[in-house]
Amino acid sequence: NSTIRSWLNDSFYQTAFSKEEQNAILKWNVINEDYPDCDAEGGNDTTDNVYLLSLREMTNALYGFCGNDSSSRSRQVQPSAYAYARGLSRINDPSFYENYDTCSGCCTWWLRTSGFRAGGYPGAVSVDEQGRLWKTDNYSYENLGVAPVLHINPSSAHWSPTTAENANKKEVLNIQIDAPSGELAVGKPIKLKLKFTPKNAANKKVRWRT
Numbered sequence: 001n002s003t004i005r006s007w008l009n010d011s012f013y014q015t016a017f018s019k020e021e022q023n024a025i026l027k028w029n030v031i032n033e034d035y036p037d038c039d040a041e042g043g044n045d046t047t048d049n050v051y052l053l054s055l056r057e058m059t060n061a062l063y064g065f066c067g068n069d070s071s072s073r074s075r076q077v078q079p080s081a082y083a084y085a086r087g088l089s090r091i092n093d094p095s096f097y098e099n100y101d102t103c104s105g106c107c108t109w110w111l112r113t114s115g116f117r118a119g120g121y122p123g124a125v126s127v128d129e130q131g132r133l134w135k136t137d138n139y140s141y142e143n144l145g146v147a148p149v150l151h152i153n154p155s156s157a158h159w160s161p162t163t164a165e166n167a168n169k170k171e172v173l174n175i176q177i178d179a180p181s182g183e184l185a186v187g188k189p190i191k192l193k194l195k196f197t198p199k200n201a202a203n204k205k206v207r208w209r210t
Contacts, residue, residue, distance in 0.1 A: 008050040024156035025049050040114035050148045055113040055125050075131035079107045079145050081177045089143040091129045103129040109145035172201045
């Protein structure tokens, strides 16, 4: 068992979905495989409402991912504004990577596969800002993201497929807030820059509340 699995299937699950939506989510048998390359045991298989992807799943070309552990845009994730505000780290410094333009705003996020022991502490596999697989990240890191996975009952009235009609509405899918680094001074204004996904969203009006 793990604290992140408990959080996903308890606090996150209860907060993110209504009772009706929960009834449309299928329980899933999650296979937790050993990782021989890291001499790491996968642990017992579980049955979960929400879970994290594994190393094997993240290199499965049938799912649309790159088939090896090198950098790949197919595995890059940009966090939500909420996750960033809660302390998740993302790439904002152009000097951090030579290919900054390809990973700007992306974050490192956890997989469920156990990895090497880093510095004497248990490790887990993660995906970095460039979409590379890392096998030594420490369990205790608190500034990494998660990408929850769930399976839904397609016949439920609470879910509907994306149609061409819905796609043409160009609804806002995500808003990224870029704030200046450093400490904020009392009484001094700051300038916030908003980035909308998609860029051609029809409605970019934002209401600020304090």
